[in-house]
Amino acid sequence: MADHPLLTADPKASYLAHAAEIRAAIDRVLASGHYILGPEVEAFEREFATAQGGGHVIGVANGTEAIELALRAIGVQRGDAVATVANTVSATAAAIEQIGARLTFVEIDAATMVMSAATLERALVEAGGTIKAIVPVHLYGHPAPMPAIVELAQRHGAKVIEDCAQSHGALVAGRPAGAWGDAAAYSFYPTKNLGAIGDGGAVYTRDAELAERVQRLRQYGWRQRYVSEEPGRNSRLDELQAAILRVKLGALAAENETRRKLAARYLERLGQAAAAGARRVTLPAVAADVRPVWHQFVVRTPEREALRTHLAERGIAAGVLYPTPLHRQPAYAQPELHLPETEQACAEVLCLPVHPALSLADVDRVSDEILGWLCS
Numbered sequence: 325m326a327d328h329p330l331l332t333a334d335p336k337a338s339y340l341a342h343a344a345e346i347r348a349a350i351d352r353v354l355a356s357g358h359y360i361l362g363p364e365v366e367a368f369e370r371e372f373a374t375a376q377g378g379g380h381v382i383g384v385a386n387g388t389e390a391i392e393l394a395l396r397a398i399g400v401q402r403g404d405a406v407a408t409v410a411n412t413v414s415a416t417a418a419a420i421e422q423i424g425a426r427l428t429f430v431e432i433d434a435a436t437m438v439m440s441a442a443t444l445e446r447a448l449v450e451a452g453g454t455i456k457a458i459v460p461v462h463l464y465g466h467p468a469p470m471p472a473i474v475e476l477a478q479r480h481g482a483k484v485i486e487d488c489a490q491s492h493g494a495l496v497a498g499r500p501a502g503a504w505g506d507a508a509a510y511s512f513y514p515t516k517n518l519g520a521i522g523d524g525g526a527v528y529t530r531d532a533e534l535a536e537r538v539q540r541l542r543q544y545g546w547r548q549r550y551v552s553e554e555p556g557r558n559s560r561l562d563e564l565q566a567a568i569l570r571v572k573l574g575a576l577a578a579e580n581e582t583r584r585k586l587a588a589r590y591l592e593r594l595g596q597a598a599a600a601g602a603r604r605v606t607l608p609a610v611a612a613d614v615r616p617v618w619h620q621f622v623v624r625t626p627e628r629e630a631l632r633t634h635l636a637e638r639g640i641a642a643g644v645l646y647p648t649p650l651h652r653q654p655a656y657a658q659p660e661l662h663l664p665e666t667e668q669a670c671a672e673v674l675c676l677p678v679h680p681a682l683s684l685a686d687v688d689r690v691s692d693e694i695l696g697w698l699c700s
């Protein structure tokens with residue numbers, strides 16, 4: 325029998341793993357007659373906040389709007405500078421652009437591929453106090469260096485909004501990613517570690533006033549129904565997605581543990597022989613104080629297309645997150661800006677299958693194919 329195809333992410337498998345509970349949750353919502361911002365959203369907000377160690381969660385329509393509303397809530401306005409990285413999905417920049425704020429891209433750390441605190445410091449010094457907010461992205465499930473970023477932000481009078489779209493459940497120095505900055509933005513896009521069956525997002529913060537402001541901004545600026553205290557919008561999480569997310573939240577810790585086991589197997593198998601081959605593959609680095617959640621398992625090779633094709637021919641999908649850094653994309657182009665580490669990472673990264681529906685045998689199969697390619 326031919327080997328089954330391996331996908332980079334498998335939202336259908338994630339549904340099937342919890343099908344009975346999800347169907348029961350959907351039935352419960354359908355029968356309730358409450359479909360937008362009701363008891364399921366409130367319960368999910370409470371339960372997700374508890375999983376974060378306390379604080380407030382505000383469910384919103386998607387991760388992009390979670391970033392935007394968090395930035396607006398801390399006071400970012402048109403013309404303000406916001407620092408972030410360029411090796412992220414367009415959504416991070418889109419949220420900043422929606423406000424009319426200015427994007428300041430800073431360089432990444434060569435090993436971990438998340439925001440470099442040293443280059444952030446240079447950007448903050450050069451900007452002379454004009455950077456209003458910093459948006460570190462915990463890319464691939466590996467958090468940015470939050471202790472250093474928070475310290476720099478305080479020293480330079482900037483706020484911090486963590487982009488946690490890929491880091492549900494990750495830890496930095498024992499504290500959840502998302503609990504370091506002024507607020508954090510989550511996406512529940514179906515392929516995320518905590519994924520809905522549709523769009524969804526949330527803002528997390530330990531600041532009650534900030535939470536109230538986000539709550540107003542997500543629904544027309546209302547505190548009281550039909551009274552807009554400030555300009556707001558519609559960015560609501562619906563009851564069906566919240567009920568499904570409650571099911572998925574219950575499985576998040578165990579599924580992250582599965583991802584860690586799969587990643588450990590990749591590191592063990594590929595670590596043994598990666599150095600011995602004629603070709604070169606670099607394995608992902610994990611910072612000392614970080615517990616990642618392996619949203620992606622990302623290797624690097626200057627021969628990315630060759631390896632990708634080799635795997636594809638053997639039924640193994642490998643993704644490229646992200647092929648073009650934001651400062652080289654038409655919408656956000658900054659031709660004068662050079663970010664060598666970011667540009668090199670985008671040219672070399674290859675995401676291997678890592679999701680909870682995979683087995684160790686699947687990882688062995690991918691590893692064997694890569695080891696064979698390395699020595700070919």
Ligand SMILES: Cc1ncc(COP(=O)(O)O)c(C=O)c1O
Binds near residue numbers: 386
């Ligand atoms: C790093 C990052 N930021 C933001 C987002 C935006 O989330 P959404 O697609 O829910 O708007 C995503 C998800 O695609 C993401 O991966």
